Amino acid sequence: MADRLFVPWTGRDDGPGPEHARWHSVVRGWVPGSTLPAGGVVMVGFASDEGVRRNGGRVGAAAGPAALRGALASLGDPGRPVFDAGDVVVDSDLEGGQARLGAVVGAILDAGGLPVVLGGGHAVAYGSYLGWAGRPGWGVLNVDAHFDLRASDRATSGTPFAQMAADEASAGRDLAYAVAGISRANNTRVLFDAAERLGVEVLLDEDCTPATAGAFAEEFVARVDSVHLTLDLDALPASVAPGVSAPAGFGIGLDCVRAVVRAVVGSGTLGLLEVAELNPSFDVDGRTARTAARLIDLAVRA
Ligand SMILES: N=CN[C@@H](CCC(=O)O)C(=O)O
Numbered sequence: 001m002a003d004r005l006f007v008p009w010t011g012r013d014d015g016p017g018p019e020h021a022r023w024h025s026v027v028r029g030w031v032p033g034s035t036l037p038a039g040g041v042v043m044v045g046f047a048s049d050e051g052v053r054r055n056g057g058r059v060g061a062a063a064g065p066a067a068l069r070g071a072l073a074s075l076g077d078p079g080r081p082v083f084d085a086g087d088v089v090v091d092s093d094l095e096g097g098q099a100r101l102g103a104v105v106g107a108i109l110d111a112g113g114l115p116v117v118l119g120g121g122h123a124v125a126y127g128s129y130l131g132w133a134g135r136p137g138w139g140v141l142n143v144d145a146h147f148d149l150r151a152s153d154r155a156t157s158g159t160p161f162a163q164m165a166a167d168e169a170s171a172g173r174d175l176a177y178a179v180a181g182i183s184r185a186n187n188t189r190v191l192f193d194a195a196e197r198l199g200v201e202v203l204l205d206e207d208c209t210p211a212t213a214g215a216f217a218e219e220f221v222a223r224v225d226s227v228h229l230t231l232d233l234d235a236l237p238a239s240v241a242p243g244v245s246a247p248a249g250f251g252i253g254l255d256c257v258r259a260v261v262r263a264v265v266g267s268g269t270l271g272l273l274e275v276a277e278l279n280p281s282f283d284v285d286g287r288t289a290r291t292a293a294r295l296i297d298l299a300v301r302a
């Protein structure tokens with residue numbers, strides 16, 4: 001399937017002039033290989049739910065990037081240059097899509113930009129990783145009810161961090177991976193064992209408060225130079241984020257997720273922001289998309 005180029009955004013229009021500016025009026029198209037101004041943010045969508053399908057989940061996340069753009073569009077001007085590189089569109093060739101996403105992310109990093117990756121099922125994370133793999137000092141901080149460390153002979157939405165760990169091990173490195181929001185009940189012993197074997201730092205959902213989540217993120221950022229921050233929306237309570245494949249029975253408070261985002265942004269180590277698992281077909285009144293849009297806005301607002 002052909003990838004989608006930038007399409008100009010639309011949204012509420014209160015009149016001309018910078019005082020009325022919103023995301024939709026300031027976002028510009030961006031093509032890999034071109035330059036970026038200082039502080040440039042580049043969004044790229046990963047329109048894919050093939051990994052969710054392979055993982056036995058509820059498909060629909062391929063429509064996530066469009067819903068995220070729709071929810072961002074009418075928020076006020078974020079105050080820094082924002083660009084949109086369009087969507088990597090994936091059919092059954094998930095691996096090909098991940099490779100294409102990696103190439104776009106790598107080009108954004110080469111241009112000095114901050115990639116903001118709009119998922120897509122959580123298989124998006126391995127595609128983003130392919131963009132930073134081999135660059136020194138990177139690590140991945142996941143906010144998720146699930147480890148996504150499944151052993152499998154092919155990529156799914158449940159395998160991205162196992163794939164990263166395997167690639168890093170092949171290159172003689174350890175993957176710096178921490179995850180906040182883990183549900184003890186929704187991950188089997190096999191997955192906890194895999195996490196322990198890989199030295200993954202874990203903060204359970206039941207232990208998350210804004211203070212513990214913020215401190216957990218601060219500890220992680222202290223040991224890396226650049227953070228791939230990936231937000232799986234199923235970490236949030238189902239009432240806040242119904243629009244996902246696997247809604248949470250408990251979930252962690254939005255204030256905990258905000259504490260993580262603030263800690264990473266405040267440390268100056270945010271290297272890549274990613275939102276995963278938005279499934280608009282299960283959303284209620286766009287609340288999951290709106291929440292995700294505010295988290296993106298929180299992370300990039302000047
Ligand atoms: N991204 C995938 N995450 C979960 C899905 C769990 C579920 O569907 O219950 C996983 O594989 O563990």
Ligand SMILES: [Mn+2]
Binds near residue numbers: 122144146148157232
């Ligand atoms: Mn996940």
Ligand SMILES: [Mn+2]
Binds near residue numbers: 144145146232234235
């Ligand atoms: Mn999850």
